[in-house]
């Protein structure tokens with residue numbers, strides 16, 4: 001499927017892998033700075049908060065590193081390409097963006113490597129980048145076609161009206177969205193997300209944010225549930241979420257792209273399901289749980305949620321209701337910092353393996369999502385428990401980071 005590269009190009013690219021590993025992030029940080037300086041219009045597409053936090057350069061460095069390792073067999077990176085391409089489709093990344101990225105990546109490699117960047121290396125990387133870009137463009141094209149051709153589907157952004165706004169906790173608010181054109185909307189897989197295009201009053205560029213859909217499909221609306229971040233280093237995404245919480249109300253318009261994502265409920269399996277979420281990471285799990293309840297599923301469901309305390313714990317009422325309504329649903333709550341008024345929780349502190357073993361079955365499909373440290377803890381716990389990889393599903397929101 002990819003352009004044929006010469007043996008020399010392949011060898012040159014492969015021999016730069018160790019150098020890339022050393023300078024990968026410096027190269028991509030440099031690259032973004034130069035590219036945005038010359039092409040500020042691209043700020044409409046990239047999440048600038050991820051740039052500031054260094055997550056985007058790290059993710060690109062990882063992707064480039066992986067591609068370089070497999071340049072003679074790009075098929076091997078298709079699973080990674082697929083996930084990134086899914087995000088790109090959701091962000092409306094177009095083929096014409098690739099040559100711009102390629103140009104600045106080469107400039108950055110040259111600048112960071114200095115004298116070590118020979119003409120041969122730059123030429124080989126130019127060709128290799130072209131081959132990698134072709135793979136992405138092709139995979140993304142198929143995804144654009146599917147998004148458009150499905151019933152109720154569309155390309156790019158479609159205006160949705162906020163028809164209902166509901167406070168779910170002190171920090172999380174839900175927005176119910178229906179298409180302004182009154183048309184139908186496609187179903188989605190529980191766990192998928194949309195991209196919202198937000199225009200802040202005093203910003204020149206639009207801001208794109210991806211939010212998991214938090215209700216089941218097939219209801220005529222999409223629901224997102226947004227945490228108001230405080231803009232600190234740990235929660236840098238303050239501007240957009242604060243704007244949504246404070247300024248976006250019923251009747252307002254939010255342009256969104258069609259649902260996307262590779263993290264979703266395996267509806268084929270009949271195994272028990274264990275959802276493990278931290279904070280606002282519970283949103284995709286809510287969609288999956290709602291789906292199972294809507295379908296009267298007889299799979300055993302364990303909804304394990306970690307939160308600081310009862311005030312920031314969203315969807316408490318819904319989950320309690322599901323638990324009462326369906327004997328197959330069990331909820332387990334972990335509070336890291338419970339308030340004296342909090343009575344209804346199962347563990348104080350953090351989730352750990354010993355406790356998990358006592359409350360959920362091993363022979364289950366596990367889904368987890370939450371802050372980075374939480375994801376590492378849960379991933380390590382499931383590894384130590386020996387849960388087979390195929391039964392473990394997770395999603396990082398934002399650029400892909402390593403769980404190790």
Ligand SMILES: NC(=O)C1=CN([C@@H]2O[C@H](COP(=O)(O)OP(=O)(O)OC[C@H]3O[C@@H](n4cnc5c(N)ncnc54)[C@H](OP(=O)(O)O)[C@@H]3O)[C@@H](O)[C@H]2O)C=CC1
Pocket residue numbers: 193212227278279280281282283284306307308334335336337350351369370371372373374375377378395396397398
């Ligand atoms: N589809 C997706 O992939 C989605 C992903 N997310 C992600 O979920 C995250 C949620 O963040 P937020 O609501 O701020 O979460 P919080 O910071 O509120 O954390 C939630 C809970 O996890 C606990 N926790 C933190 N670190 C660890 C650890 N190492 N081991 C065990 N428990 C831990 C916290 O404890 P403590 O109080 O001690 O820190 C707290 O009780 C965001 O990073 C967001 O990007 C969100 C929505 C969707």
